[in-house]
Amino acid sequence: xxxxxxxxxxxxxxxxxxxxxxxxxxxxxxxxxxxxxxxxxxxxxxxxxxxxxxxxxxxxxxxxxxxxxxxxxxxxxxxxxxxxxxxxxxxxxxxxxxxxxxxxxxxxxxxxxxxxxxxxxxxxxxxxxxxxxxxxxxxxxxxxxxxxxxxxxxxxxxxxxxxxxxxxxxxxxxxxxxxxxxxxxxxxxxxxxxxxxxxxxxxxxxxxxxxxxxxxxxxxx
Amino acid sequence: xxxxxxxxxxxxxxxxxxxxxxxxxxxxxxxxxxxxxxxxxxxxxxxxxxxxxxxxxxxxxxxxxxxxxxxxxxxxxxxxxxxxxxxxxxxxxxxxxxxxxxxxxxxxxxxxxxxxxxxxxxxxxxxxxxxxxxxxxxxxxxxxxxxxxxxxxxxxxxxxxxxxxxxxxxxxxxxxxxxxxxxxxxxxxxxxxxxxxxxxxxxxxxxxxxxxxxxxxxxxxxxx
Numbered sequence: 001x002x003x004x005x006x007x008x009x010x011x012x013x014x015x016x017x018x019x020x021x022x023x024x025x026x027x028x029x030x031x032x033x034x035x036x037x038x039x040x041x042x043x044x045x046x047x048x049x050x051x052x053x054x055x056x057x058x059x060x061x062x063x064x065x066x067x068x069x070x071x072x073x074x075x076x077x078x079x080x081x082x083x084x085x086x087x088x089x090x091x092x093x094x095x096x097x098x099x100x101x102x103x104x105x106x107x108x109x110x111x112x113x114x115x116x117x118x119x120x121x122x123x124x125x126x127x128x129x130x131x132x133x134x135x136x137x138x139x140x141x142x143x144x145x146x147x148x149x150x151x152x153x154x155x156x157x158x159x160x161x162x163x164x165x166x167x168x169x170x171x172x173x174x175x176x177x178x179x180x181x182x183x184x185x186x187x188x189x190x191x192x193x194x195x196x197x198x199x200x201x202x203x204x205x206x207x208x209x210x211x212x213x214x215x216x217x218x219x220x221x
Numbered sequence: 222x223x224x225x226x227x228x229x230x231x232x233x234x235x236x237x238x239x240x241x242x243x244x245x246x247x248x249x250x251x252x253x254x255x256x257x258x259x260x261x262x263x264x265x266x267x268x269x270x271x272x273x274x275x276x277x278x279x280x281x282x283x284x285x286x287x288x289x290x291x292x293x294x295x296x297x298x299x300x301x302x303x304x305x306x307x308x309x310x311x312x313x314x315x316x317x318x319x320x321x322x323x324x325x326x327x328x329x330x331x332x333x334x335x336x337x338x339x340x341x342x343x344x345x346x347x348x349x350x351x352x353x354x355x356x357x358x359x360x361x362x363x364x365x366x367x368x369x370x371x372x373x374x375x376x377x378x379x380x381x382x383x384x385x386x387x388x389x390x391x392x393x394x395x396x397x398x399x400x401x402x403x404x405x406x407x408x409x410x411x412x413x414x415x416x417x418x419x420x421x422x423x424x425x426x427x428x429x430x431x432x433x434x435x436x437x438x439x440x441x442x443x444x445x
Contacts, residue, residue: 111395118392125388129379139375142438143389149434150393153427157396160419161403 010197017187017194025187034098039187041091043195044084045113050199051081052116055123056148059141071137072214074144075127076206078120080199085117108158115154119147132214228313232321236295237328246294250287250333255340257283262344269346273410276341277402280349283337284330285398288365289390291329293383296373300382305374309443319370319439326366326373334358351408360424361401364431368393371435375442400424 021039028035054077062070092110097103104110123143130136180188240246261279262268271279299305308318338349369390376385400420407414414420 115392115395118388122385122388122392126375126379126385129381129385130375131379135378139442142442143375146393146434146438149430150396153396153423153430157399157423160416160423161399 006197006201010194010201013190013194013197017191020187020190025183026181028184031099034095037091037095039191041088041095042188043192044088044091046192047195047199048081048084048088048113048117050196051077051084052120052148052151055081055120055144059144059148062141063138063145068137068214071141072210073203073207074141075124075210076203078123078144079206080203082117082120082124084195084199085113085120089113089117106158106161108155108161111158111161112151112155116147116151119150120144123147225314225317228317229321229324232308232318233324233328236322236325239298240329245298246291246329247332249294250291250329251336253287253290254283254333254337257286258337258340258344265345268344271345271347273406273412276345276347276349276409277405279345280337280341280405281398281401283341284334284361284401285365285391285394286387287333287337288330288369289387290383291333292326292369292373292390293376293386295326295329296377296386297382299374300377305377315440315443316436319436322370322374323363323366326369327362330362330366331358334362347409349405349409353404353408353414356421357401357404357424360421360428361397364397364424364428365390365394367428367431367435371439371442374439396423396427400427 017039021036025036025039027033055074058070058074058077061067062074092113093103096105123140126143127136127140130139258279261283265271296305309315311318338354342348342350369386372386372389372393376382376389379385400423403420404414404417407417
């Protein structure tokens with residue numbers, strides 16, 4: 001029952017955000033149609049950031065409590081987070097070419113996002129290569145924590161390297177007044193909500209799959 | 222304290238003596254380093270006129286890949302011969318074993334860097350030796366061997382350990398690679414890096430954080 005209500009609300013908001021992106025929101029004057037990519041890029045960047053923080057927290061919880069629930073949740077979050085990061089990186093690259101004139105630049109946020117994506121890919125590869133069991137789960141949690149410890153250092157290094165990314169104009173990290181119109185802000189927030197609901201839903205489904213797979217492995221062994 | 226240093230040197234010298242007899246890692250990193258630098262030289266139309274930026278990239282890309290190959294060879298031997306398990310049975314603090322492995326890898330990495338710098342000087346007709354690179358080498362080697370030892374031991378227990386080690390190691394040490402490349406670039410171009418102190422503090426910070434955190438976590442993974 002709850003699942004059906006959740007899917008209906010999530011689906012409706014996703015459809016609404018698609019309508020807003022393509023029909024309702026006005027075209028930005030300076031960037032033109034390309035700016036609409038940001039309605040996909042920003043929500044997925046948000047989802048992948050949430051996933052990375054959540055993986056670190058759930059890994060820590062697993063190391064402390066030793067409950068398999070946290071490990072399964074951590075794996076599900078990492079898997080969905082990596083997919084979100086792929087969408088974020090791809091949409092960012094497509095947006096950057098017409099606006100910045102280059103597909104990629106060594107800017108702090110881009111470099112950090114790419115390296116964190118690679119760290120969490122390595123985390124998932126490790127989980128597949130290492131023999132299943134408690135040792136694998138604990139080491140995977142340690143790798144996720146090392147990734148989380150490394151992320152501020154990567155960001156600091158990349159910041160010394162180069163700075164070019166647009167500053168945040170919406171949300172708690174906003175450093176300057178928003179130049180976006182109210183329709184654009186509403187569209188962006190609706191898209192963030194749609195992607196967040198979708199993200200939670202997929203993590204939930206993935207968690208169930210991972211748990212069932214783990215149970216099956218235990219039964220076989 | 223004196224005893225600890227003695228234990229540290231004994232375990233490290235064991236690795237070096239084994240290597241002196243087999244020469245497997247040295248031969249591998251020599252050939253691999255030469256191969257990587259010569260490929261860059263062959264594919265460059267005018268090697269003598271290489272920009273400092275690309276030169277620094279070539280040096281550190283070669284170091285990272287030959288270093289990770291040396292590490293995977295080093296730990297696959299440990300796993301195959303079960304020498305690490307034997308060392309772990311010694312009545313010494315587990316942290317000392319970790320430090321001794323870091324010291325062994327530090328030496329292998331330094332050898333690899335000397336070879337790469339030598340090959341680079343010949344193939345690109347340029348002298349990368351400067352105060353910058355001499356500052357970078359110990360800081361880079363310490364951080365790289367610390368993270369490499371940790372992940373080397375983890376990946377030696379898995380299937381496809383060579384691939385896994387490189388996949389785990391390289392993204393984590395990216396800040397160190399950036400630090401090394403930036404300062405080597407300054408050394409190659411002869412132009413003082415305006416962010417020298419920032420980069421230096423970043424490199425040292427990386428080493429301290431990872432040395433402390435991984436020493437603490439090493440005991441936890443060995444328990445497994």
